[in-house]
Amino acid sequence: MYIGSGLVFFVIAGLLASVMRLQLAVPNNGVVSPQVFNRLFTMHGTTMVFLVGMPIIAGMMNYLVPLMIGARDMAFPRLNAFGFWMFFFGGLLLYFSYLAGPGISGAGSAPDVGWFAYTPLTARAFSRGNSTDYWSLSLLVTGVGSIVSAINVIATAVSLRCKGMKMMRMPLFVWLSIITSFMILLALPPLSAAQIMLQLDRFLGSRFFDTQAGGSAVLWQHFFWIFGHPEVYILMIPAFACLSEIVPVFSRKPIFGYPIMVAATVMIGFISVSVWAHHMFTIGMTSVGNTFFAISTFMVAVPTGIKIFNWLGTMYGGKLRFEPPMLFCIGFLFQFLIAGLTGVMLGMAPFDWQLHDSYFVVAHFHYTLVGGFLFGIFAGIYYWYPKAVGRMLDRRLGFWHFWLIAIGFHLTFDPQHFAGILGMPRRIYTYDEGRGWEVYNLISSVGVIAQAAGIMCFVVNLIRSYWKGEPAGEDPWDAWTLEWSTTSPPPEYNFETLPVVRSSRPLWDLKHPEDPDWRYE
Amino acid sequence: MTNAEALNSPVEPAEWRLPSRGAVAVICLILTETALFMIFVVAYLYYIGKSLSGPYPSEVLETPVIATVCLLSSSLTIVLAERAFGRANAGGFRLWWAGTIVLGAVFLALTAVEWRRLITGPGLTISANLFGTTFYSLVGLHASHVIVGLILLTLTMILFLLRRVRPEHGERIKLISWYWHFVDGVWVVVFTVVYLIGR
Numbered sequence: 254m255y256i257g258s259g260l261v262f263f264v265i266a267g268l269l270a271s272v273m274r275l276q277l278a279v280p281n282n283g284v285v286s287p288q289v290f291n292r293l294f295t296m297h298g299t300t301m302v303f304l305v306g307m308p309i310i311a312g313m314m315n316y317l318v319p320l321m322i323g324a325r326d327m328a329f330p331r332l333n334a335f336g337f338w339m340f341f342f343g344g345l346l347l348y349f350s351y352l353a354g355p356g357i358s359g360a361g362s363a364p365d366v367g368w369f370a371y372t373p374l375t376a377r378a379f380s381r382g383n384s385t386d387y388w389s390l391s392l393l394v395t396g397v398g399s400i401v402s403a404i405n406v407i408a409t410a411v412s413l414r415c416k417g418m419k420m421m422r423m424p425l426f427v428w429l430s431i432i433t434s435f436m437i438l439l440a441l442p443p444l445s446a447a448q449i450m451l452q453l454d455r456f457l458g459s460r461f462f463d464t465q466a467g468g469s470a471v472l473w474q475h476f477f478w479i480f481g482h483p484e485v486y487i488l489m490i491p492a493f494a495c496l497s498e499i500v501p502v503f504s505r506k507p508i509f510g511y512p513i514m515v516a517a518t519v520m521i522g523f524i525s526v527s528v529w530a531h532h533m534f535t536i537g538m539t540s541v542g543n544t545f546f547a548i549s550t551f552m553v554a555v556p557t558g559i560k561i562f563n564w565l566g567t568m569y570g571g572k573l574r575f576e577p578p579m580l581f582c583i584g585f586l587f588q589f590l591i592a593g594l595t596g597v598m599l600g601m602a603p604f605d606w607q608l609h610d611s612y613f614v615v616a617h618f619h620y621t622l623v624g625g626f627l628f629g630i631f632a633g634i635y636y637w638y639p640k641a642v643g644r645m646l647d648r649r650l651g652f653w654h655f656w657l658i659a660i661g662f663h664l665t666f667d668p669q670h671f672a673g674i675l676g677m678p679r680r681i682y683t684y685d686e687g688r689g690w691e692v693y694n695l696i697s698s699v700g701v702i703a704q705a706a707g708i709m710c711f712v713v714n715l716i717r718s719y720w721k722g723e724p725a726g727e728d729p730w731d732a733w734t735l736e737w738s739t740t741s742p743p744p745e746y747n748f749e750t751l752p753v754v755r756s757s758r759p760l761w762d763l764k765h766p767e768d769p770d771w772r773y774e
Numbered sequence: 775m776t777n778a779e780a781l782n783s784p785v786e787p788a789e790w791r792l793p794s795r796g797a798v799a800v801i802c803l804i805l806t807e808t809a810l811f812m813i814f815v816v817a818y819l820y821y822i823g824k825s826l827s828g829p830y831p832s833e834v835l836e837t838p839v840i841a842t843v844c845l846l847s848s849s850l851t852i853v854l855a856e857r858a859f860g861r862a863n864a865g866g867f868r869l870w871w872a873g874t875i876v877l878g879a880v881f882l883a884l885t886a887v888e889w890r891r892l893i894t895g896p897g898l899t900i901s902a903n904l905f906g907t908t909f910y911s912l913v914g915l916h917a918s919h920v921i922v923g924l925i926l927l928t929l930t931m932i933l934f935l936l937r938r939v940r941p942e943h944g945e946r947i948k949l950i951s952w953y954w955h956f957v958d959g960v961w962v963v964v965f966t967v968v969y970l971i972g973r
Contacts (some may be wrong), residue, residue: 327775328795328798328799329795400806403802403806404799404803404806405799407796407798407799407802408795408796408798408799408802411792411793411795411798412792412793412795412798413795414792416790417790435805438802438805438806438809439805439806439809440809441806442806442807442809442810442812442813443809443810443813444815445810446810446814447813448912449915450817450911453900453907454913457900457901458900458901459900459906459907459909459910459911460901460903460904460906460907461907461908464905466825466826466903467821467824467825467826467903467904468821468824468907469820469905472817472820476813479813544968576928578886649813708811
């Protein structure tokens with residue numbers, strides 16, 4: 254349910270983006286008004302992060318963690334359901350804003366303050382009506398859902414492991430789910446706190462962000478980004494987790510450096526809470542402040558780089574199989590590397606002073622989120638759909654999906670780097686000719702067509718294969734972790750008898766009793 | 775391949791004990807709530823001395839000694855209640871658990887009285903100035919957690935009186951008391967920040 258709803262919101266937010274790209278394809282376009290454009294980018298960003306990214310990772314963790322640790326269900330099944338419905342109703346609340354009253358241009362009262370809603374724009378005086386309140390309240394509601402889901406995942410992974418599954422024998426997906434969940438526990442409360450403060454300001458006249466009363470509008474930015482930066486790692490680490498399961502299976506080699514993968518991810522978790530003000534280099538912090546955050550930003554690239562090397566090390570010398578899951582993983586590796594490099598570039602404060610709030614930043618984060626997160630999730634869906642549904646996804650459609658979206662992704666986001674360097678700011682609804690931005694915007698918009706075609710292949714594949722896909726059997730990929738030992742789909746109780754494991758690849762041990770892993774671990 | 779087969783292997787630790795899921799969940803809850811309170815504490819500390827107009831803390835705050843004693847003692851009474859429960863001492867449990875509820879309720883009542891005095895007297899409201907904003911939000915957030923705790927405690931009391939609470943529920947009693955100790959601990963921090971540092 255999580256993943257299905259997440260994918261529905263994905264299509265909606267994708268349509269919002271398509272309208273934006275249509276508006277920006279040529280200079281001085283008039284497809285939408287500036288007010289509508291503001292709502293488009295606000296809703297696109299808010300939806301993608303909170304109503305697509307978060308539920309998809311929650312759905313994957315809640316589905317896969319029990320199967321991978323040999324448990325019957327999550328530690329708190331009803332809490333699982335509660336978390337889902339909080340997300341779902343929070344999402345409905347956000348979109349209800351479109352219907353909730355006549356906006357200034359008659360297009361409804363959806364929020365238009367940007368997905369990070371800086372103060373003082375969101376103060377009552379500057380955001381009339383209730384659109385900001387819909388934004389704020391829906392995030393409070395969905396935030397509770399996320400936190401509750403995180404508690405459930407940690408309790409499950411700690412308390413419900415089957416016999417013999419020590420922590421260092423768990424699949425990396427489970428380790429990374431635990432780390433993600435701890436980050437959710439610590440990073441979501443700052444967002445909730447900031448929303449509470451915003452609502453107190455808007456409704457009870459408190460002075461948290463009121464500069465007239467001596468308050469600090471920048472305080473919102475600090476609190477938001479203390480949430481916001483760990484949030485992007487919260488999104489990325491489950492994508493890393495998908496890679497850590499898929500790349501070994503399709504390289505026919507165990508993951509290179511399991512303990513370091515765990516340690517590096519823990520380090521990412523810790524360091525990521527210390528980098529937040531790299532989103533704020535232009536607000537006038539002291540040079541000491543700027544330097545600190547620049548250095549911490551460079552540091553977080555180190556464990557991330559280690560992980561990339563380990564995935565490559567897994568592939569090196571392996572017998573590679575280029576099925577759709579693996580193709581998406583390879584796309585991820587290439588694109589996330591570039592995204593990391595542009596991130597390090599932006600981490601240099603003086604460089605950021607030129608490029609803050611330009612399309613270079615837009616290009617960077619779409620590279621991480623689309624080129625990285627989305628490709629990782631696609632890999633995961635192609636890999637685990639047969640387990641969940643009992644039928645394989647169509648291979649040819651999978652290849653079409655991959656190539657269309659890879660080409661479309663690059664057409665759309667590669668030129669945006671250059672537009673940004675040439676000075677194009679983000680969040681503008683149109684631009685004049687003669688600045689040299691036209692060709693980049695046009696190519697960028699054309700790429701949407703290929704991406705949309707790719708997504709359509711994907712949706713058709715998902716739906717058609719549900720009834721007509723090739724039956725998958727228990728273990729279509731010849732994999733090694735416990736989820737592949739159940740039927741496809743698994744029964745409601747997951748396992749008839751709870752398994753007992755002796756290594757981190759229990760199914761390898763079963764299939765190769767002459768050369769089991771526990772001799773080497 | 776069914777999993778009834780040789781997934782069972784010969785040599786494994788006989789003892790396979792994992793932490794209880796309830797304990798893990800409550801610890802995670804406490805962690806996440808701590809993060810929430812930290813942000814309000816940071817806001818309070820950051821805004822100390824920055825109010826542009828009065829009322830100011832040193833002028834209007836009175837140290838809530840009795841309220842603090844009540845709340846901190848309630849942590850003691852809840853420990854005594856737990857012990858009584860462990861010894862199947864129903865009378866003792868009723869006494870000390872009810873005592874905890876009463877002490878918590880007195881804390882809330884005294885907070886309410888204090889707020890009423892501040893609002894009607896010197897006119898300190900949440901919108902008066904930065905001090906008012908941060909004071910009411912931080913103390914209020916804590917008070918809301920006391921209310922939730924009291925609800926949990928009262929529900930438990932009712933269930934106990936209806937004889938629905940059995941000895942095997944001892945762990946759940948313990949987890950509720952952990953939450954209550956957490957609320958107490960937060961008060962120590964809030965008290966320090968508001969009445970010691972901030973004045």
